[in-house]
Amino acid sequence: MIWHFDKRGDYTVRSGYRLASSFLKSDVGSSSNLNRAWWKFLWNLSFPPKVRSFLWRCCISILTTLDNLARRKVPVSPFCSRCGDDKETQVHELFSCVHAEAVWIQCGWWHHITAALNNDTRSILERMKTLLSQQDFNLFCMVQWSIWAKRNRFVHEGYFKDPNYVVDSAKTMLNEFQNAMASLVVQVRPLQVIRHWSPPPSGCSKLNVDVGFWCGNVVGVGAVLRDHVGSVRACLALPRLGSFSVELGELFAIRESMLFLNQIGLQVHCLESDSTLAVSSIKQNSPFSA
Ligand SMILES: [Zn+2]
Numbered sequence: 001m002i003w004h005f006d007k008r009g010d011y012t013v014r015s016g017y018r019l020a021s022s023f024l025k026s027d028v029g030s031s032s033n034l035n036r037a038w039w040k041f042l043w044n045l046s047f048p049p050k051v052r053s054f055l056w057r058c059c060i061s062i063l064t065t066l067d068n069l070a071r072r073k074v075p076v077s078p079f080c081s082r083c084g085d086d087k088e089t090q091v092h093e094l095f096s097c098v099h100a101e102a103v104w105i106q107c108g109w110w111h112h113i114t115a116a117l118n119n120d121t122r123s124i125l126e127r128m129k130t131l132l133s134q135q136d137f138n139l140f141c142m143v144q145w146s147i148w149a150k151r152n153r154f155v156h157e158g159y160f161k162d163p164n165y166v167v168d169s170a171k172t173m174l175n176e177f178q179n180a181m182a183s184l185v186v187q188v189r190p191l192q193v194i195r196h197w198s199p200p201p202s203g204c205s206k207l208n209v210d211v212g213f214w215c216g217n218v219v220g221v222g223a224v225l226r227d228h229v230g231s232v233r234a235c236l237a238l239p240r241l242g243s244f245s246v247e248l249g250e251l252f253a254i255r256e257s258m259l260f261l262n263q264i265g266l267q268v269h270c271l272e273s274d275s276t277l278a279v280s281s282i283k284q285n286s287p288f289s290a
Contacts, residue, residue: 223257
């Protein structure tokens, strides 16, 4: 595939962003037409970020359908890449194309959609929001994303899936995401007394390390290296898979931080952690002041 918005014909995030911005300027004009409550509702939906982004692009009509590209002077046929019967507008591709229609019939929502096909994508979404329960509306959005994803796979890879697969994959993705969100409960550690940071001796650097614990065997490592005037020389924040006790988690965070700083060639003269056990175990056999 040739990407017409880059000199070399290759897709880059930068060229994609420029294209999206141009679509936004030409189609939307200003945010005055956009209903703030609608956007708030849309961005608060419990979906993976890529689906929320997709819905946003739908609502401001910047999906890269062939009709959208042709109207912007890209030398492509504007007709539907799958059925060829009509221009590949967003509404056609997501709702009225015979391939999309089969999916919506499978879902049992075609009778709601067919009455709204003269409207734009956002209007159809808003209509469905009033007609469906929250859970069904979530699935409606996910099916819409799934139709677009399958269309892209057909265009780029010639890969075609039947309507049952589109609906099933949307249900699976929604269920998996909602289950993952439900299990993502942060374990809150007891409130600790806040201590002010004290600088290391002149010419030395101090490393402050902490670890956060999440359900599902995930720990978050955070570290900051500062010099004697408090200037940050390096910082680190990363998730790691593993099941640890608090003390072991703190030691693990210290180890990860030290390895990182060693890799980028920075020295640590002092180490500070809120785990006295971790600090004392390091003190026993360490060149650091901890
Ligand atoms: Zn079509």
